[in-house]
Amino acid sequence: MTLSETRFLDVPGGTIAYGVTGPENGPLVVCAHGMGDTRAAYRLLAPPLVQSGFRVATVDVRGHGESSTGWASYAPEEVAKDLLALVRHLGGPAVLVGSSSSTAAGPWAAKMAPDDVAGLVLISPFVRDAQLSWFLRAAQGAVTHSPLLWTMYYKSLFPVIEPADLGAHLRHLKATLKQRGRMAATRGVIAPTPVRWTEPAKDVRCPVLVVMGDRDPDFPNPEEEARMAVDLMAPVARLAMIDGSGHYPYQDRPEATTEVIRAFLKESVSA
Secondary structure (H helix, E strand, C coil): CCCCCCEEEEECCEEEEEEEECCCCCCEEEEECCCCCCHHHHCCCHHHHHHCCCEEEEEECCCCCCCCCCCCCCCHHHHHHHHHHHHHHHCCCEEEEEEHHHHHHHHHHHHHCHHHEEEEEEECCCCCCCCCCHHHHHHHHHHCCCHHHHHHHHHHCCCCCCCCCHHHHHHHHHHHHCCCCHHHHHHHHCCCCCCCCHHHHCCCCCCEEEEEECCCCCCCCHHHHHHHHHHHCCCCEEEEEECCCCCCHHHHCHHHHHHHHHHHHHHHCCC
C-alpha cells in the first residue's frame, strides 16, 4: 500500500516516516493525510503528479503509519513544524497538500516560514468545530478507540463512489491502527479541538486551492464550508468543487481531483 520506499526523518519529539518519488529537480509537493490514515491515502494522486514532472513526498503524520508514536502533542502547529523540517530536508520550497485534519497544518506552516511554502492545497478542510450531542460525542469516542469501527466510519466517507482498491486500503488501515499507540494518535488529532488553523489564515500570502467534494458527508453543506475557508484567505485562495465526491476526492474522483490540483501546481510553480 505504500507509494515508495519508506524513509525516516528525525525531528524534535520523534521520527517522521515519508516516501519521495519524482525527478530530483522537479518542484516539490509534500502531501499530508488526515487523522487515522497513512500516506497510502495518496496512492492515486501522487503517480500522475510525478508523471507531470513534480517531485512528490508523502508523509505519515506524527503518530500515524510508520512514524513514531507517543508524541506530546498532535496540534496542527506541531505538524506544521514536521512538514517544514521535511521541506528543508528535501530542498524546498514546496507546495503543501493537506487532507481533512491535516489541512490545519498548512496555514500554520505558511505563516511560520513563508519562504518555504510556495502554495497550499487544502482538501476537505474543517472551518467550524462540529457541535456534537452527547450521543455523537460518545459515538466519536467509540470510533476513535476501535480500528474496526474507524474503518467502518472511513468507508462511509465515500457515499457515491468507492475506489476500486478501497477494501485493500481499509485492511491496511485496520492493521496499522492495531499497532500500539496508533489509535491514541488518532484521538490526539482532535484533542482538544480539531479547528486551529483559522488563527493564522489571515497571514497566508501564498496561492491556496481549496478542494471539496460536493457530497462530503462530514459537512451539512460542503460548499458553504469550503467557501468559508476560501473567504478566510481571500484574495489568495480559490475553490474547486468535485462533483459526486465525498470526503476524499483524490481517492473517489482521482482523475478530476488530479486535474484541478495539477493545474493549480503548474500555475503556482513551474514544472
